[in-house]
Amino acid sequence: MIVRYGDQEVSCLVRQTGAVTDRIRIHVYPNGDVEIEAPKDKEVDHIRAAAQRRARWIFQHRNAAIAARRMALPREYISGETHFYLGRRHKLIIHESKSQRSEVKLLRGKLEVSLPVADRAAVRRRLNAWYSDRAAEYLSKKVGEISERLSWISAPPPLKLMRMRTQWGSCSPEGVIYLNPTLIRAPRHCIEYVILHELCHLIEHNHSKRFFDLLTKHMLDWQSAKRELDSLAELILAENE
Numbered sequence: 001m002i003v004r005y006g007d008q009e010v011s012c013l014v015r016q017t018g019a020v021t022d023r024i025r026i027h028v029y030p031n032g033d034v035e036i037e038a039p040k041d042k043e044v045d046h047i048r049a050a051a052q053r054r055a056r057w058i059f060q061h062r063n064a065a066i067a068a069r070r071m072a073l074p075r076e077y078i079s080g081e082t083h084f085y086l087g088r089r090h091k092l093i094i095h096e097s098k099s100q101r102s103e104v105k106l107l108r109g110k111l112e113v114s115l116p117v118a119d120r121a122a123v124r125r126r127l128n129a130w131y132s133d134r135a136a137e138y139l140s141k142k143v144g145e146i147s148e149r150l151s152w153i154s155a156p157p158p159l160k161l162m163r164m165r166t167q168w169g170s171c172s173p174e175g176v177i178y179l180n181p182t183l184i185r186a187p188r189h190c191i192e193y194v195i196l197h198e199l200c201h202l203i204e205h206n207h208s209k210r211f212f213d214l215l216t217k218h219m220l221d222w223q224s225a226k227r228e229l230d231s232l233a234e235l236i237l238a239e240n241e
């Protein structure tokens with residue numbers, strides 16, 4: 001089944017289910033494939049119209065998925081490739097010299113890694129260590145700053161950095177905030193959204209209306225930050241492999 005939006009079109013796979021429901025579900029896969037799941041008693045015209053109504057959504061997600069995949073090439077840790085830091089791409093420059101002290105510098109859009117022996121494994125290790133240090137410093141500073149603005153927090157909660165494959169953050173029932181250190185690669189406003197989201201969980205432990213009202217009260221445009229983060233997720237998490 002073809003769905004069109006402007007001058008774009010995509011051939012979608014229609015999968016019929018035996019479910020007794022009125023709902024037509026649309027899935028956009030990371031490789032850009034689109035699948036429409038419809039109850040088997042639905043007319044084709046009805047399914048096509050339903051999919052067509054969501055054409056804008058389909059192409060937004062499909063184009064983002066394809067772009068992310070194109071950019072999420074395996075990291076090689078060689079000069080010239082780009083790495084994200086606080087939402088910006090930085091060109092990696094590697095200096096190798098026996099007399100070189102091991103260091104990473106961030107200068108004018110470039111990430112310069114200096115090492116006595118700069119093979120790929122060594123560059124990767126050094127760079128990841130640098131990202132972890134930056135994440136620890138930046139994220140704890142931000143948790144402190146945002147906590148100060150929130151009336152329900154008297155002192156910043158305990159913070160732990162934890163690599164998670166599918167989550168940016170979480171808040172334990174005991175009130176410990178966990179953040180994914182990979183966040184340091186995302187734009188600042190996206191990081192603030194994740195921190196605020198978790199800090200709101202300190203008093204609203206679920207995703208109830210009260211939770212979202214609280215979130216919105218403190219960050220009006222959190223939805224656009226979330227969307228941006230979602231669209232970057234594959235890219236940024238892939239970089240962290």
Ligand SMILES: [Zn+2]
Binds near residue numbers: 197201207
């Ligand atoms: Zn949550």
